[in-house]
Amino acid sequence: MNRLAIELPPSTKLLAPTRSMINAWLCSGSAADDRWGLIATELIANAISFTSEDGMILVVMEQKSDNIELQVSDFGPGFDPTEVRMAAADSVRGRGLGLVKALTTQFEAVREGNKTTIIVSHPLP
Amino acid sequence: MNRLAIELPPSTKLLAPTRSMINAWLCSGSAADDRWGLIATELIANAISFTSEDGMILVVMEQKSDNIELQVSDFGPGFDPTEVRMAAADSVRGRGLGLVKALTTQFEAVREGNKTTIIVSHPLP
Amino acid sequence: MHITISPLNDGAIDVSLQGEIDADNCAQIGEHLLTPGVESDSTVALDLSELSFIDSSGISELLRVRDAFDSAGGSLVIVNPSPAVRRVLEITGVLSTFGLS
Amino acid sequence: MHITISPLNDGAIDVSLQGEIDADNCAQIGEHLLTPGVESDSTVALDLSELSFIDSSGISELLRVRDAFDSAGGSLVIVNPSPAVRRVLEITGVLSTFGLS
Ligand SMILES: Nc1ncnc2c1ncn2[C@@H]1O[C@H](COP(=O)(O)OP(=O)(O)O)[C@@H](O)[C@H]1O
Ligand SMILES: Nc1ncnc2c1ncn2[C@@H]1O[C@H](COP(=O)(O)OP(=O)(O)O)[C@@H](O)[C@H]1O
Numbered sequence: 001m002n003r004l005a006i007e008l009p010p011s012t013k014l015l016a017p018t019r020s021m022i023n024a025w026l027c028s029g030s031a032a033d034d035r036w037g038l039i040a041t042e043l044i045a046n047a048i049s050f051t052s053e054d055g056m057i058l059v060v061m062e063q064k065s066d067n068i069e070l071q072v073s074d075f076g077p078g079f080d081p082t083e084v085r086m087a088a089a090d091s092v093r094g095r096g097l098g099l100v101k102a103l104t105t106q107f108e109a110v111r112e113g114n115k116t117t118i119i120v121s122h123p124l125p
Numbered sequence: 126m127n128r129l130a131i132e133l134p135p136s137t138k139l140l141a142p143t144r145s146m147i148n149a150w151l152c153s154g155s156a157a158d159d160r161w162g163l164i165a166t167e168l169i170a171n172a173i174s175f176t177s178e179d180g181m182i183l184v185v186m187e188q189k190s191d192n193i194e195l196q197v198s199d200f201g202p203g204f205d206p207t208e209v210r211m212a213a214a215d216s217v218r219g220r221g222l223g224l225v226k227a228l229t230t231q232f233e234a235v236r237e238g239n240k241t242t243i244i245v246s247h248p249l250p
Numbered sequence: 251m252h253i254t255i256s257p258l259n260d261g262a263i264d265v266s267l268q269g270e271i272d273a274d275n276c277a278q279i280g281e282h283l284l285t286p287g288v289e290s291d292s293t294v295a296l297d298l299s300e301l302s303f304i305d306s307s308g309i310s311e312l313l314r315v316r317d318a319f320d321s322a323g324g325s326l327v328i329v330n331p332s333p334a335v336r337r338v339l340e341i342t343g344v345l346s347t348f349g350l351s
Numbered sequence: 352m353h354i355t356i357s358p359l360n361d362g363a364i365d366v367s368l369q370g371e372i373d374a375d376n377c378a379q380i381g382e383h384l385l386t387p388g389v390e391s392d393s394t395v396a397l398d399l400s401e402l403s404f405i406d407s408s409g410i411s412e413l414l415r416v417r418d419a420f421d422s423a424g425g426s427l428v429i430v431n432p433s434p435a436v437r438r439v440l441e442i443t444g445v446l447s448t449f450g451l452s
Contacts, residue, residue: 002181005132006146012274013152017145019270019303021131024138034334041305045273056127092313095306095342102341137375144371144404159435166406170374217414220407220443227442 006059008044010051015041022061026068033125035103036061036070042096043072043118050076050116058117069121078116079109131184133169135176135199140166147186151193158250160228161186161195167221168197168243175201175241183242194246203241204234251275251301253282261289266297271308279311280318290322296348299330304338313344352376352402354383364389367398372409380412381419391423397449400431405439414445 004025008014019037026033040059047057051074058073087094101107104120111117129150133139144162151158165184172182176199183198212219226232229245236242252268265283283294296312298304304312316326327349331339339345353369366384384395397413399405405413417427428450432440440446 002134002179003132004134005130007128007130009127009129009150011149012272013149014146015272015274016270017142017149020142020145021139024136024142025134027138037303038305038338041272041303045305045307048273054127092310095309099306099338099341137373140373140375141371162404163406163439166373166404170406170408173374217411220410224407224439224442 002063004059004061008057008059010048010053010055010057012045012048015044018044018059025061033068035122036068039070039100039103039120040072042100043070043120046096046118047072047074047076047116050074063124064121066124067121068124069119071117071119073115073117075114076116078111127188129184129186133182133184135173135178135180135182137170137173140169143169143184150186158193160247161193164195164225164228164245165197167225168195168245171221171243172197172199172201172241175199188249189246191249192246193249194244196242196244198240198242200239201241203236251278253278255282255288261291262293262295263288264295264297266300268300270303271301271311272303272305273307276305276308276311279308280315283315284318289324290319291324292319293324294319294326296326296328297330298328298335299332301332301335304335306338306342309338309342309344313347316348352379354379356383356389362390362392363394363396365396365398367401369401371404372402372412373404373406374408377406377409377412380409381416384416385419390425391420392425393420394425395420395427397427397429398431399429399436400433402433402436405436407439407443410439410443410445414448417449 004021006018006021008018018040022036022040026036044057044059051057055075058071060071062069088098100120104122106121108119109116110119129146131143131146133143143165147161147165151161169182169184176182180200183196185196187194213223225245229247231246233244234241235244251271254266256264258264267279271279284290319326328339331350339348339350345351352372355367355369357365359365368380372380420427429440432451440449440451446452
């Protein structure tokens, strides 16, 4: 199963094919699990909204012993803690990361230079 | 449209989703052209057959001025000129690269260290 | 995504969404349902049995469309969500908003 | 890929392939057509109007299956290839092998 890495431009047209890609990759390692299509869709859609038209997004999925780890990186402004808190408290916002957190056992946001990466992981089914 | 880069394990299950990805990428830059799904399928299938189960394949697609360029790399033994000649002359082999060459205006095979890369390009429609 | 709209004779409408909904196509729901061709005080039953995928932007769009019918004297409920869709409705806490339990 | 096999009453068989064929699934063609359930001396008409994609491994498999019917006294011709499939048959030079021109 190894690793699946995708560098893509910020287009929502690539969300559905990325899900197919992820599901085929999980299947090829016999670990079909429909949570990852949703998690990737939410994180990539967020990354797209913080990326300029000529920018790019990185998606890396890897099996690490009994866990699947997904990293989604963008080169936007990074997380604004106040915004994140407001979104989480709002009734019409914050559902994206809410879903991601509900479907994973580890969630981390990392900022390195101008690169923002969300790293999530969850055990294989 | 920029660049689309995919690092994938050698599984034929990823051929169809890679085609969807490439077609969505071309569309997102309004350059739909069904030749690239076929070219990528042929080159990736070849790369898969020369890659061990725990190996990987690199696919990079890029718009370079008025051309689309596709690179497919593997870390297998590389091209055996005698084999390639025999395959091209054979009536039941050689159809893969035959198709790729018929559908592109530039075709190049490059060996760097243990990396074999086929680079093809063709003008935007 | 594919959308099928079947007006019944009593002002009720059966709507079925098929396929996948994400940020790329979720706006189509409102485009098809919040138009002059669909009475805004209709009673809409939204069949999601053949919807295999929905994300948070799809949920937001469904809530927006539901609110529009609601405030015009109509209503929108979900019937038969597929397991994947039910899971997302459950986690986001909007099952009851759409008449499900 | 989806395959539909419709035996006619005179030993002829209509077969239709739908979807996409590549190295991942091309073996299914032989698995479905070269089996005891299908008479090997049948006259097969293979409808490819709903096949949207085929690669060189699919062409090789079609040739293998055609040869098997041929050598058992049957035949296999392609009818109605979709534009994408016709292009691949043309470039690989096998149009006439499958009864097309
Ligand atoms: N890639 C990102 N870069 C910067 N901020 C982000 C990113 N992803 C999410 N956020 C922040 O987290 C908040 C919550 O995101 P989310 O749960 O997806 O809900 P929403 O997008 O509806 O606000 C966003 O409003 C935004 O402030
Ligand atoms: N990635 C690759 N690495 C090494 N050799 C390759 C690679 N791709 C193709 N070849 C060589 O080129 C020949 C022709 O390939 P192709 O036209 O796809 O037909 P076939 O696979 O049926 O022989 C192959 O037989 C093989 O010797």
